[in-house]
Amino acid sequence: MDASCFIGNVYSNNQPVVGNDPDYVTVTSAGRLGRGNISSRRYKHDIKPMAKTSEALFGLKPASFRYNKEYDATQTLAFGLIAEEVAEVYPDLVGRNARGQPESVRYDQINAMLLNEFLKEHRTVQELKREIAGLSAKIKEQDSRIEKVNDLLELSKGAPRTIASSR
Numbered sequence: 001m002d003a004s005c006f007i008g009n010v011y012s013n014n015q016p017v018v019g020n021d022p023d024y025v026t027v028t029s030a031g032r033l034g035r036g037n038i039s040s041r042r043y044k045h046d047i048k049p050m051a052k053t054s055e056a057l058f059g060l061k062p063a064s065f066r067y068n069k070e071y072d073a074t075q076t077l078a079f080g081l082i083a084e085e086v087a088e089v090y091p092d093l094v095g096r097n098a099r100g101q102p103e104s105v106r107y108d109q110i111n112a113m114l115l116n117e118f119l120k121e122h123r124t125v126q127e128l129k130r131e132i133a134g135l136s137a138k139i140k141e142q143d144s145r146i147e148k149v150n151d152l153l154e155l156s157k158g159a160p161r162t163i164a165s166s167r
Contacts, residue, residue, distance in 0.1 A: 023035045023036075023037060024036040024037045029095070029096060029097050029098045029103070030098070036108075037108070050112070050113065050116045053113070053116075054112075054113035054114070054116040054117045054120075055117070056089055056090040056093075056113070057110065057113050057114065057117060059089040059090070060081055060085070060086060060089055060090075060110075061081070061082075061085055062079065062080065062081060063079070063080065063081065063082055064077055064078070064079050065077075065078055065079075065080070065082075066078065080105065080107075081105045083095075083102035083103060083104055083105050084102045086102070086105050087102040092106075092109075093105060093106050093109055093110065094106065
């Protein structure tokens with residue numbers, strides 16, 4: 001049985017993803033086509049901050065690879081993740097086939113997790129900059145005090161004195 005499905009003129013219909021109208025089409029493991037990039041609150045529930053969930057990214061192992069010839073006759077070098085490895089780290093980041101086997105990586109979800117980690121690091125950097133600015137001000141203040149003390153020491157030494165000897 002051949003499970004192939006072809007839709008005519010799709011490949012030749014160039015359509016850039018620009019502006020506020022583009023949509024992506026997805027296919028579920030059951031074969032259902034649909035819009036894939038819906039982001040509106042009205043499609044969601046149990047919304048809460050990601051917090052530490054995105055730290056699962058640190059367990060992922062990016063790889064270089066080539067697809068088997070039956071899928072890519074050009075054998076072009078590709079970069080990405082291996083679905084089975086991702087499933088071991090964070091099962092919700094993989095798409096599965098009808099038999100439940102890891103089939104794809106949900107890169108769109110990884111992008112959101114990367115953004116979360118970036119924002120956490122950005123906040124850390126901003127805090128460190130504030131701390132450094134505070135320390136820098138304290139150091140300048142200390143330098144100013146040290147200069148004043150040095151000036152006072154120079155003044156207290158007074159003019160050089162000559163001691164006359166009586167021989």
